[in-house]
Amino acid sequence: MSDTSEQEQPQAKEQPRRRQARGERRIAQLLEAAARVFCTTGYTAASTNAIAREAGVSPGTLYQFFPNKEAIAIELGDRLVHDMRETYGEALAPVDPATPLEEAIGSAIDRFITFNTEHPVFFALMHGPDIPGRMAETHDQLHATLIGRIEGLLASLMPGATPADVTRTAHICLGVYKTGLELVLAHEGAERDAYVQEVKDVLIRYLTPLMGDRPGRD
Amino acid sequence: MSDTSEQEQPQAKEQPRRRQARGERRIAQLLEAAARVFCTTGYTAASTNAIAREAGVSPGTLYQFFPNKEAIAIELGDRLVHDMRETYGEALAPVDPATPLEEAIGSAIDRFITFNTEHPVFFALMHGPDIPGRMAETHDQLHATLIGRIEGLLASLMPGATPADVTRTAHICLGVYKTGLELVLAHEGAERDAYVQEVKDVLIRYLTPLMGDRPGRD
DNA sequence: GACAAATGCGAGTGGTCGCTCGCATTCTTG
DNA sequence: CAAGAATGCGAGCGACCACTCGCATTTGTC
Structure with missing residues (x-):
């Protein structure tokens, strides 16, 4: 019970792992490969052997750096969220x-859509509908942050x-963005x-009538 | 191709299966069980053994009536679409x-949301992100029908x-509805x-400025 | 009741997948 | 260079799952 399985213990008992530069490179390589495989097949259908093959590495090597399949997705997710915040x-x-x-919505949408097209x-x-437990936490955390901001x-x-009312409106906005992102990613060029x-x-027309007198309009 | 998989063949070669009333009942029972399992775990994670267990039946019995797992989802989907059209x-x-x-949007949304809450x-x-091949066809067909209607x-x-422009607007509308459905299903009572x-x-405010002079508004 | 067909069962089969283990190779450190 | 640690390999293990098979039971028909 209460086994959170984190590597943070006051006693330095859990850190005999001195990573070499080669190891860090392999990790990056594996994460890139995993990203490609997750993109094409989704998390559940992605087999660890396929990820290793995509990275040009044996299954054993993969498990040298990640304790299990979920950890790959978690590390990938954490790095993405980190990049995003950065x-x-x-x-x-x-x-x-x-x-x-208009400007606020426009720039926010542009930022997030750019990030998604690049990652x-x-x-x-x-x-994805088949994300693992700990991944859902990361998602929920980001979701909550965004809702709070909105x-x-x-x-x-x-x-x-x-x-x-405000919370409900925020959820609607985020939902509209999410659906829009899906449609945007499904098209290219001018259509995108x-x-x-x-x-x-959609968002501007939805939100405009909700506001009272705009401050600083002229 | 062109295999609509109906039980209507001029040659009586493929239909030695004379179904008894008991069999029809079992099929309904299995589909209901499958619906419950699909709802809670999704298609891919739902095991045929779990569906059989949920129906209080052995795995062998399940395969007496369905050739494989996909066929269960297809039959379920076809019956749902049939119900919907009916x-x-x-x-x-x-x-x-x-x-x-307002009225057109309102009634359309009400209809579809009611159907989804009841099914x-x-x-x-x-x-679901993990729907089988033939199921995707059913979905795409329905999707295309709806887009066409819109x-x-x-x-x-x-x-x-x-x-x-019209096609794009239609996709946006359907996307907004889809996201909205998700949010609606996530809440209950007054909040729903x-x-x-x-x-x-959202839809009314999005569409109103698109229209030219309304005909028959007087 | 007799016979066949339909239904019902559940252990078993083949295949996939996450993950491990023993061993070889490469790097770091003294 | 020597020793130990980190990295690398890939066959294989155990678990799970879709699906099957042989056999028992029930039902429809004469």
Whole structure:
């Protein structure tokens, strides 16, 4: 019971693993291979042997660096979330309340869609239906962070709304974005751009009537 | 190809299976059990042994009536689509072009959400990421039908739009509905109703500015 | 009741997959 | 260079799963 199986013990008993440069390279190699396999087949259908093969490595070597299949997805997910926070800041796309709604929505959508097109695994791991337990935690955490951020933005724009209203609206916005992302990723070139614009329009038209008098409009 | 797998063959060569009433009952029983298991675990993770157990039947009995696991999902899906068409008509929620937009959207959303709350498997089988090949066909067929219906509705409301614009708008609408459905199913009671209203609002506010002069508004 | 067909059972089969183990090779460190 | 640690290999183990087979029981028909 209560076995969280973390490698953080006050006693330095659990860290005889001195990693060599070769090992770090292998890990990166394996994670890239895993990303490709997860993208094409999804998490559950991806076999560890397939990941090892994709990385040009034997199954045994894979298990030299990862204790099990789930750990690969977790490490990949953690690195993605880390990259995301590093790229967009800890607060995830902070917005000045004075910016016009169109601009705020536009830049937020652009940021997240860019991130997703550059890291297709992110979508596969986060929105896949067959993600492992610990992965779901990472997802839920990110989800909660985003909802919180959106709530913060909306609260200042929806004067007469209850907290429940704000939360509900935030969930709708995130859901619309999520669906839009799916459609955007399914198209390319000009059509993709057109879909991006549609998603922005949906959100702008949805949110505009909710706001009271806009501060600093002129 | 062109194997519709119906039990209607001119040559009586393929139908030595004279089904007894008991058999039909078992089939219904198995499909109900499969629906429950698919709902809780999804298609891929659902084991045929678990379905048989849920139905209070041995694995062998299951395979007396279904050639393989996929056939269970296909039969279930076909029956759901059949029910849907029977409930809402072949055209799937036809709308009089003279009805106001709010009313048209409202009734369509209500219909589909009701169907989904009454048949939770539908969502699990259609939006699950791990659906089998033939199941995807059923889904794509239904998807195309719905897109076509929405396009028909939008075409008369978007005077100056190209066909590509109409198609894109239709996909956005269906996507918004899909996301909304997810959120609606995740809540209950008054909160669920509130989400239903939000989804309707999103669509109404998205579509209203697209229309030119409304015909028959007087 | 007699016979065949339909139904029912559950241990068993073949295949896949996550993961391990023993051993070889390469690197670091003194 | 020597010793030990880190890395690398791939056959193979155990578990699980879709599916089968031989046989028992029930049902429809004459």
